[in-house]
Amino acid sequence: MRLSSSQSGQSLVEIGALLALVSLTAILGLSILGKNIETVFCQVASTLGGDDVCEAGPLFHDSFDNLDAWYKEYGNWQLKDGQLCIKDGGRIFRPVEPNDYRIRVDQSMLVNGPGHGVFFRATNFDTKTKVNGYTFQYDKGLNQFVMRKWTDGSEAGPFARVNVPANYDWYNTNRQIELEVKGNTFTAYIDGVQVLTGSDTSATPYTTGGVGFRTWYGSEACFDNLSVSALP
CATH class of the missing domain: 1.10.287 (Helix Hairpins)
Incomplete structure (x- = not known):
């Protein structure tokens, strides 16, 4: 018919x-x-072979109106005056899909204490104290910027570090932090200036994972205007 x-x-x-x-x-x-x-x-x-269909570009921007997309591992994370803030120790994470990306935190302030860090390529954070990944750390306690690797919730010694001048203004100053995460090489910028590059040359580098923040005990910090963009 x-x-x-x-x-x-x-x-x-x-x-x-x-x-x-x-x-x-x-x-x-x-x-x-x-x-x-x-x-x-x-x-x-x-x-499907269309590698040229999508170019590098923004994945998300978070001005911290809410924390719906975030996983709080621990700590008293709060939204305060449009910022993500915490007193004392804590870790908080958000998934990211691509392998290579650029993180930018337009406002990052250490109010007091030994420091804070930005997680990248973080996985397994939905299992408490078992996170894998890397951190770039704004470390007043060491008077250094450092990069560390995390395995099952434990951080290893720095695989990259640089001393900071003795007169560096650590506290109550908003800093812009940028991290370029590409392959097994990671580059950190503070206020637009490159400060540290590190590579995971181990046999088991992490190749994918989300972003996050950490503080350790005795610290107070606030963050705002986080954006993540895919790298080509």
Whole structure:
């Protein structure tokens, strides 16, 4: 039996509507799971050979209106005057999909205490005290900027470190922190100036994972305007 042109057209419309409904359902499902839709699209395109479809670009920006996308491992993390703040020790994380990315924290202030850190390539943070990843640490206690590797919640000695001038103003000054995470080499910038580069030359470097913040006991710090952008 042959369909008339009107029946055929109606069938195409119905199929199109069904596909649109399936696509919308998938997008809503990914959004609920906290997935970045653009990232998922780029991953699919890359799998199909379309590496040039997606270029480097922003993944998310967080001005800390809420903490819905964040996982608090521990610590008294609070939103205060539009900033993410904490007194004493704590760790908090947010998933990131791509392997290589740039982190920028426009406002990072150590109010008092020995310091704070920015996590990158962090995984396993949904299991308390078992995080894997790396930190760049703004370390007043050591009077250094350092990079450390974390395995099952324990930090190793620094694999990169640099001394900071004795007259450096550690406290109550907003600093912009940027981290370029590409391959197994990581570069840190403070207020636009490159301060440290480190590489994980071990047999088991971490290749993917999210971002986060940490403070250690006796510290008070605030952060604002976090953005993460994919690197090509």
